[in-house]
Amino acid sequence: MSATWSPFSYIVTNLARFIRPNEITFSGVNSTMPMLACLMAKKAYDWDFIYINVAGGVDPRPSKVPISSSDPVLAEHSASIFANEDFYDLCCRGRMDLTFLGAAQIDGEGNANNSCIGDWHQPKVRLPGGGGGAVMLPTARRACTWRTEHSPRTFVEQLHFRTSWGGFHGVVTPIAVFVKKNGRLALGSWHPESSLEEVRARTGFEFDHSDAGPTPLPTERERQALAELDPDGEFERDAAVTLR
């Protein structure tokens, strides 16, 4: 194990660690890191889980890892196509065990803004929009997200717009893993090269940290699995995540 744990590997690995045996787990559009996390978990862990994705794939065996997380190769060798209406309905009726959803801003309760920076009617920045979140965040059993920028403008006391309510179960950034505790995001662990002080300084809301410590380093199998998925480091370069 090298002295440094790249922030890219940190995010993907910790997203994979939210996946549990036999559960129905979903990765969607615009979700390269969750896609990699799901593919990684299939390789790195002894147990299996039910992986479905926005390309309609059910436990696919893609011939390559696509740049687009909705690419049809994510349905290769799938024995069925579980299309968009299917996975939304599954989530709505309470049977989506884990879904990964994007978020631009996240508040202390784990609610998300995916809509705008500034006023909704006259936005400074128009963001992608409601997407899966508004319906999936309150209806999925657990929802996890990731943010490559950990700063007081992404982790905020007050969202500019509350696109999705319901509270993430888990949030991963280059320096920290948050987990829901008593209806709030609590610090689960921090990157071994970061610290509680740094996470505090870069987070716009107060959080419980009574259970937190350094994140356990990746296992050999986790490292191996990610290396197989990204042998040339292309995804890592494209993601361009930095610790600071």
Next chain:
Amino acid sequence: MSSGFNNPDKHMSVQDLAALIPDGASVALGGSFLHRGPFSFVRELVRQGKKDLEIIKQSPGYDIDLLCRAGVATRARTGIVALEGNFGLAPHYRKAIETGRLKLEEHACATLTAGLRAAAYGIPFQPCAGIHGSELTEINGWQKLDDPYGKGDPVWVIPAIQPDFAVIQANEVDSRGNVRVLGTSHWDRIMSRAAKRVLVVAERVVDTAVFEAQPEVTLVPYFLVQAYAVVPNGAWPGSCWPHYEIDYPAIEQYLEPGEQALQAHLDAAPEAKQEQTV
């Protein structure tokens, strides 16, 4: 007058297909992000200088970006908009909203689907799970109803969304206009049932016998389809599984600023090179 399309003259050029769309129409577009979208048709809307179109799609990207860049779309009902991959936000769509040139009705993908379902089911609104706590309910003025049977929690209801047209990118059609889509159908099925009429751009025409051998693969029966065009590679620069993948360099070229880059992109498209034959 029949409720279905039984006309024998459905096969036309993509130019004639786009000409069926009047200014001001609402148009649902099939596919998702860069995958199996009717992009040759969308480019043709741009070439014909259409005005004031409303675009309906859960997850548009290149298509709505192009229509905003060219000033064709002025209204949109969308769930999530991005170019995806490494391209991130759709820059011209973003700018159109930030400058007030595009009026957005922001949805979650599932609420837009609920609106389409209401239209498909022939009812004025459709309940949709989730949404509680989302400020989208306030922005859109959505209402919540009590369960009249007194068993469940109150439920949000989304008003019907009936597009004038649904435009689908298909793998195969037959001469009558039956439609096959391979791989995921994204949102195309509900769009085809909700819209007043369906237009199709297909990769190729196959014999009706192919459809009859496996009718369960047919996504849209011919009588819902008003007309179709055949444009090989028509979903370019996006993918059409299993025929071809995303052409990333072409999208990079599209994203270069300026009129010249846009024109070069339009001129490089397969339908621009295709002879205007039917």
